[in-house]
Amino acid sequence: MTDVSFHDYAKLDAVGRAALLKRSETDLTFFLDKVGPIIEAVKTEGDAALHRFARDLDKADVKPGALKATEAEFDAAFKAVEPEVVEAIRYGIENIRRFHEEQKPEAMWLKEIRPGAFAGDRVTPIKSVALYIPRGKGAFPSVTMMTAVPAVVAGVPDLAIVTPPTPDGSVDAATLVAARLAGVETVYKVGGAQAVAAVAFGTETVKPALKIVGPGSPWVVAAKRLLSGVIDAGLPAGPSEAIIFADDTVHGGLAALDVLIEAEHGPDSSAYIVTHSHRVAEEALAALPEHWARMTPQRVEFSKKVLGGAFGGIILTSSVEESHAFVNAYAPEHLEILSTDPYAHLGKITEAAEILMGPYTPVSIANFGLGPNAVLPTSRWARTWGPLSVFDFVKRSSIGYVTASAYPELAHTARVLARYEGFSSHEQAVSSVRDAYLKG
Ligand SMILES: NC(=O)c1ccc[n+]([C@@H]2O[C@H](COP(=O)([O-])OP(=O)(O)OC[C@H]3O[C@@H](n4cnc5c(N)ncnc54)[C@H](O)[C@@H]3O)[C@@H](O)[C@H]2O)c1
Ligand SMILES: N[C@H](CO)Cc1c[nH]c[nH+]1
Numbered sequence: 001m002t003d004v005s006f007h008d009y010a011k012l013d014a015v016g017r018a019a020l021l022k023r024s025e026t027d028l029t030f031f032l033d034k035v036g037p038i039i040e041a042v043k044t045e046g047d048a049a050l051h052r053f054a055r056d057l058d059k060a061d062v063k064p065g066a067l068k069a070t071e072a073e074f075d076a077a078f079k080a081v082e083p084e085v086v087e088a089i090r091y092g093i094e095n096i097r098r099f100h101e102e103q104k105p106e107a108m109w110l111k112e113i114r115p116g117a118f119a120g121d122r123v124t125p126i127k128s129v130a131l132y133i134p135r136g137k138g139a140f141p142s143v144t145m146m147t148a149v150p151a152v153v154a155g156v157p158d159l160a161i162v163t164p165p166t167p168d169g170s171v172d173a174a175t176l177v178a179a180r181l182a183g184v185e186t187v188y189k190v191g192g193a194q195a196v197a198a199v200a201f202g203t204e205t206v207k208p209a210l211k212i213v214g215p216g217s218p219w220v221v222a223a224k225r226l227l228s229g230v231i232d233a234g235l236p237a238g239p240s241e242a243i244i245f246a247d248d249t250v251h252g253g254l255a256a257l258d259v260l261i262e263a264e265h266g267p268d269s270s271a272y273i274v275t276h277s278h279r280v281a282e283e284a285l286a287a288l289p290e291h292w293a294r295m296t297p298q299r300v301e302f303s304k305k306v307l308g309g310a311f312g313g314i315i316l317t318s319s320v321e322e323s324h325a326f327v328n329a330y331a332p333e334h335l336e337i338l339s340t341d342p343y344a345h346l347g348k349i350t351e352a353a354e355i356l357m358g359p360y361t362p363v364s365i366a367n368f369g370l371g372p373n374a375v376l377p378t379s380r381w382a383r384t385w386g387p388l389s390v391f392d393f394v395k396r397s398s399i400g401y402v403t404a405s406a407y408p409e410l411a412h413t414a415r416v417l418a419r420y421e422g423f424s425s426h427e428q429a430v431s432s433v434r435d436a437y438l439k440g
């Protein structure tokens with residue numbers, strides 16, 4: 001495998017172009033087959049299965065009765081995490097809270113649709129939500145911040161985190177710190193498909209939840225898909241992905257620097273530089289080895305697999321319009337517009353979950369706490385889903401209130417349409433039979 005896959009877009013046929021739109025999670029067959037028995041075991045055996053999977057899949061020694069993080073573990077986490085990291089978590093939480101408070105919808109609105117007839121929406125928090133925080137190829141206090149803050153802003157009364165245990169049977173310390181600072185009290189040491197099953201069905205220790213949100217590996221994505229009839233599985237957020245779109249106003253080395261951000265998540269991630277500029281493409285190719293030289297061996301290995309494999313690399317288009325079209329067809333999770341004039345491109349991009357503008361807004365800044373949510377739909381789901389938000393933690397009830405003065409007009413409409421649709425009871429309820437009761 002070469003270090004970087006290079007695609008000359010003009011030379012690709014329709015099959016080659018369609019292949020570029022695929023992600024590692026496009027075909028989940030392998031994971032779906034394996035996850036079914038895990039779900040069944042959790043459903044029938046409860047905690048015993050969670051302990052077994054912690055040992056076998058996470059290589060973690062979670063002692064009996066210790067599936068829930070204790071107060072002592074939270075205290076130890078605050079002592080273990082460097083003050084600089086705690087401060088960064090606080091700063092990120094503050095930005096994320098400001099953003100999501102702005103986003104929070106009104107608790108209720110009513111509009112006078114016709115004189116004396118009112119209709120609107122009321123918004124109330126979902127009663128219980130589980131937050132999935134990954135812990136496989138990295139630790140994710142930032143995902144804790146991104147999921148917990150909007151949930152707390154929305155006012156969800158029953159929040160719990162599920163996250164894979166560390167080998168010593170505890171939880172990543174910064175994840176515990178972020179949970180506490182964001183306002184989440186309950187953390188269960190369970191990850192992967194077994195975590196999704198645990199909150200879907202409940203176990204002796206784990207309380208069931210109505211909904212689960214948060215990103216995860218294909219194991220988690222597959223379990224959410226299989227359990228979507230039991231628990232609301234929220235927005236589809238799988239392996240991280242990004243497109244670094246660059247026009248001819250920037251240095252290609254910058255595109256190379258930023259394509260490595262999401263490429264380093266794991267071999268199942270996707271990451272492309274998309275440009276119509278030969279110069280940018282060549283500069284990017286030349287710069288990658290310099291950037292790799294400054295990275296840790298594991299992240300170099302992951303990002304080389306991504307950029308040299310089937311789900312990453314450099315795409316050279318024949319025009320800026322073709323680049324825009326490719327971005328829209330790909331519908332990336334993260335998109336950077338690397339240009340000194342990002343507004344020139346913004347209006348052309350409609351399909352992307354997150355759009356980061358200009359050379360000073362690399363994905364890292366948004367990942368760790370600019371404010372917008374970095375839990376985002378992957379695998380082309382940006383065509384119908386947006387970022388995680390306060391709206392994922394509330395539901396709407398519509399409200400209708402018809403007063404006596406407006407009733408006759410609306411009753412007439414209802415009678416006419418009920419008769420046409422053949423619903424005699426619907427019609428009767430707005431007929432003279434009702435009038436008789438209302439007149440007393
Ligand atoms: N879309 C987003 O917003 C977003 C944000 C952050 C991270 N991510 C992505 O989330 C993913 C996190 O993945 P991760 O691996 O780091 O953590 P993870 O917690 O999602 O997955 C690890 C778990 O997978 C399970 N697992 C591993 N091997 C298994 C096997 N052979 N059989 C059954 N189960 C197995 C284990 O239970 C383990 O606890 C990455 O792909 C990352 O790119 C996405
Ligand atoms: N890029 C991830 C979302 O796709 C978020 C993240 C957290 N830490 C590092 N990255």
Ligand SMILES: [Zn+2]
Pocket residue numbers: 240261262265367
């Ligand atoms: Zn990232």
